[in-house]
Amino acid sequence: MIDLLNALVVLGNFVIVPAVSYGAQLALGALGVTLIYGILRFSNFAHGDTMAFGTMAVILTTWGLQSIGIGFGPLPTALLALPVGIAVTAALMLGTDRLVYRFYRRAKAVPVTFVIASLGVMFVMNGLVRFIIGPDDQRFADGERFLISARDFRTLTGLDEGLAIRTTQVITVVVAVIVVAALFWFLNKTRTGKSMRAFSDNEDLALLSGINPERVVVITWLIVAALATIAGTLYGLDKSFKPFTYFQLLLPIFAAAIVGGLGSPLGAIAGGFVIAFAEVTITYPLKKVLGYLLPEAWEPASLVQLLSTDYKFAVSFVILLIVLLFRPTGLFAGKSV
Amino acid sequence: MKKLLLASAAVLASTAAYADGHSPIKLGVILGFTGPLESLAPQMAAGAEMAMAEVSASGLLLDGLTVEPVRGDSTCIDAAAATSAAERLITGDGVSGIVGADCSGVTGAILQNVAVPNGTVIISPSATSPGLSTAEDNGLFFRTAPSDARQGVIMTEILMEQGIESVAVTYTNNDYGKGLADSFQAAYEAAGGEVTISAAHEDGKADYSAEVGALSAAGGDRLVVAGYVDQGGSGIVRAALDSGAFDTFHFPDGMISQALVDNFGDEIDGSTGQNPGTDSPGAMLYQEMATAADYDGTSPFSAEAYDAAALIMLAMQAAGSTDPAAYKDAVMDVANAPGEPILPGELGKALQILLDGGDIDYVGASAVELIGPGESAGNYREVTFDGGELQVVGFR
Numbered sequence: 191m192i193d194l195l196n197a198l199v200v201l202g203n204f205v206i207v208p209a210v211s212y213g214a215q216l217a218l219g220a221l222g223v224t225l226i227y228g229i230l231r232f233s234n235f236a237h238g239d240t241m242a243f244g245t246m247a248v249i250l251t252t253w254g255l256q257s258i259g260i261g262f263g264p265l266p267t268a269l270l271a272l273p274v275g276i277a278v279t280a281a282l283m284l285g286t287d288r289l290v291y292r293f294y295r296r297a298k299a300v301p302v303t304f305v306i307a308s309l310g311v312m313f314v315m316n317g318l319v320r321f322i323i324g325p326d327d328q329r330f331a332d333g334e335r336f337l338i339s340a341r342d343f344r345t346l347t348g349l350d351e352g353l354a355i356r357t358t359q360v361i362t363v364v365v366a367v368i369v370v371a372a373l374f375w376f377l378n379k380t381r382t383g384k385s386m387r388a389f390s391d392n393e394d395l396a397l398l399s400g401i402n403p404e405r406v407v408v409i410t411w412l413i414v415a416a417l418a419t420i421a422g423t424l425y426g427l428d429k430s431f432k433p434f435t436y437f438q439l440l441l442p443i444f445a446a447a448i449v450g451g452l453g454s455p456l457g458a459i460a461g462g463f464v465i466a467f468a469e470v471t472i473t474y475p476l477k478k479v480l481g482y483l484l485p486e487a488w489e490p491a492s493l494v495q496l497l498s499t500d501y502k503f504a505v506s507f508v509i510l511l512i513v514l515l516f517r518p519t520g521l522f523a524g525k526s527v
Numbered sequence: 528m529k530k531l532l533l534a535s536a537a538v539l540a541s542t543a544a545y546a547d548g549h550s551p552i553k554l555g556v557i558l559g560f561t562g563p564l565e566s567l568a569p570q571m572a573a574g575a576e577m578a579m580a581e582v583s584a585s586g587l588l589l590d591g592l593t594v595e596p597v598r599g600d601s602t603c604i605d606a607a608a609a610t611s612a613a614e615r616l617i618t619g620d621g622v623s624g625i626v627g628a629d630c631s632g633v634t635g636a637i638l639q640n641v642a643v644p645n646g647t648v649i650i651s652p653s654a655t656s657p658g659l660s661t662a663e664d665n666g667l668f669f670r671t672a673p674s675d676a677r678q679g680v681i682m683t684e685i686l687m688e689q690g691i692e693s694v695a696v697t698y699t700n701n702d703y704g705k706g707l708a709d710s711f712q713a714a715y716e717a718a719g720g721e722v723t724i725s726a727a728h729e730d731g732k733a734d735y736s737a738e739v740g741a742l743s744a745a746g747g748d749r750l751v752v753a754g755y756v757d758q759g760g761s762g763i764v765r766a767a768l769d770s771g772a773f774d775t776f777h778f779p780d781g782m783i784s785q786a787l788v789d790n791f792g793d794e795i796d797g798s799t800g801q802n803p804g805t806d807s808p809g810a811m812l813y814q815e816m817a818t819a820a821d822y823d824g825t826s827p828f829s830a831e832a833y834d835a836a837a838l839i840m841l842a843m844q845a846a847g848s849t850d851p852a853a854y855k856d857a858v859m860d861v862a863n864a865p866g867e868p869i870l871p872g873e874l875g876k877a878l879q880i881l882l883d884g885g886d887i888d889y890v891g892a893s894a895v896e897l898i899g900p901g902e903s904a905g906n907y908r909e910v911t912f913d914g915g916e917l918q919v920v921g922f923r
Contacts, residue, residue, distance in 0.1 A: 200744075203770055203771070204736070204739075204740035204743060204744070204770065204772075205740070208736045208737075208740075212734070336769075339771065340769075340770060340771020341771060343771075344771075352770075352771035354769055354770050354771050356769060425733070429733035429734045430733050430762075431733075432731070432733055434731060435731070435732060435733040469737070470736075470737055470740070473737050473740075473741065474737070474740050474741065474744065475740075475741050475744040475745065476744070477744045477745065477746075478743070478744045478746070479744075493724065493741070493744060493745055495741060495744075498726070498741075499726060499728075499737045499738045499740075499741050500700075500727055500729070502737055
């Protein structure tokens with residue numbers, strides 16, 4: 191019995207807790223990608239750097255708040271700075287839309303033109319973020335670090351294994367749930383949300399029924415700015431902020447959106463968790479867990495690791511390929527890519 | 528054609544072999560003046576050139592010859608550029624010996640492509656790759672820096688003395704990390720220790736929880752982090768502490784710095800580590816001389832560069848010749864006991880002793896002791912972390 195508990199705790203500490211918070215961060219990122227794909231009809235490669243820009247705005251505001259002595263008790267100050275970050279990012283998004291994407295929209299450009307344009311936007315944002323905050327690591331998490339640390343958990347329960355839950359992991363999951371709930375309420379219940387869905391389903395029909403397309407576009411960018419900033423800030427709080435790693439996040443985020451089905455918000459969330467759990471479990475050696483579960487004689491001598499951690503990033507690639515081969519519309523039947 | 532012949536004759540006349548008693552000896556200084564080590568190269572070159580100036584000023588080397596440095600750029604990473612720089616120094620400038628190169632890769636390239644075919648002695652102040660210990664060198668290659676194989680042995684000694692017999696190892700995924708991890712594993716297992724896992728980590732990632740999960744599952748009494756403190760090494764330590772996977776660590780030279788203490792404070796209490804360093808009087812003396820000459824003598828490998836240049840010139844004096852074929856065998860003799868110990872600033876005295884037929888034991892700025900195929904035995908500083916402070920325990 192104790193062995194079973196120990197095995198569960200080990201698995202919880204190294205697989206479930208990290209994968210759940212990582213999955214929530216990916217899901218929020220993938221929601222942004224999927225919304226743009228569904229409504230504006232292109233794959234936005236600048237999304238990773240939009241997240242970096244939003245996070246940077248939040249970090250700068252956080253530092254400002256800290257310097258005038260405003261904190262958020264045991265919670266990170268960055269949460270207070272979120273609205274400012276979202277506002278700045280939204281301004282940038284709308285500016286980019288006016289400067290770049292509107293031109294192609296009016297010219298009725300094919301989606302691939304949009305994709306390449308977004309690639310250009312990505313490089314510009316990339317440079318912008320590095321220019322303002324620099325290419326280095328920034329840590330901006332403050333407040334209480336742990337909800338429960340491994341050492342406390344051990345003394346509390348008397349088990350051999352510890353379970354550490356960081357405050358940022360809990361915040362990530364809670365905020366993600368709130369944001370997703372709010373987004374679904376908005377899309378399903380409000381008039382604006384319904385007009386956005388109509389626009390996504392059939393653009394011509396939506397135009398005929400009197401929906402203002404520019405308004406839909408503006409609201410989409412606002413939501414995307416909020417999602418990207420929140421996803422980026424949560425990731426940065428939980429791990430650390432570095433522009434290059436945000437750029438690298440693009441791959442798992444797109445994998446999540448495509449696995450779930452591009453254009454499907456529910457699919458983006460499911461895809462985020464599928465990718466996160468796959469990345470963490472496939473590279474996790476089961477030696478310790480099996481050591482607790484199996485009788486002593488069967489205890490494995492090797493690590494029982496499916497794939498070395500060096501190949502972590504390959505996992506999302508492989509899943510992406512499998513899904514595209516066998517189910518091009520994704521798990522939740524989004525648009526075919 | 529006539530011009531070419533004349534030019535060739537001029538070059539020949541200027542090489543050391545044809546030098547008369549009055550033309551100066553030329554020594555090459557090939558370091559990475561551009562490239563990843565460009566911030567260290569100036570202080571290293573200054574060290575080597577200070578030794579040459581000291582010998583020239585003494586007027587005792589081979590009946591009063593002076594020594595003149597000729598610089599070349601190794602670039603640290605471009606083997607072709609380093610090779611052609613060395614080629615130019617030997618065939619063009621006619622150097623009688625070379626201080627350099629700095630990085631292990633280009634040092635190996637110069638050794639194979641230029642030094643061995645031309646029969647020139649090279650002494651590297653900073654190449655630490657274990658691979659150079661077994662390189663085919665015809666007795667021409669020496670280094671005043673220790674091989675990382677040596678650091679692996681030192682690490683093993685420190686851990687074994689503390690009764691740690693099972694460790695997990697993670698290393699930064701490059702030549703330095705891999706070489707150090709391998710040499711440590713070999714030494715540790717030979718001493719009866721167990722390495723449960725030796726896993727690479729990539730620098731510059733935000734999240735190392737998967738890597739730490741693997742390390743933790745493999746287990747071990749301590750985690751050896753052969754990485755960089757400003758890079759993935761600290762990320763690994765952070766993730767290991769957060770998940771409670773490891774409480775204590777062992778840090779090789781890439782991790783020991785003030786930044787480590789700033790990052791983790793008392794969270795890493797009980798951890799151990801080592802980095803190159805010596806408390807010898809020579810090191811203090813050298814730093815004073817460097818300060819007087821207006822450069823930073825504490826900069827890594829600067830002292831080793833001074834010693835490398837000094838060894839070449841002392842060996843020439845001992846052999847009574849500037850011909851590398853003659854003086855290459857004298858390098859080990861002047862570097863090691865028996866004989867009068869020589870500190871930095873005492874090169875004139877050393878030359879006089881050798882002139883009188885005496886014996887010297889060059890100690891120099893980095894406490895030189897050449898072992899095996901002619902590389903520094905290496906002096907390491909053993910440190911522990913206690914109460915959020917880095918404390919020096921002793922020197923090995």
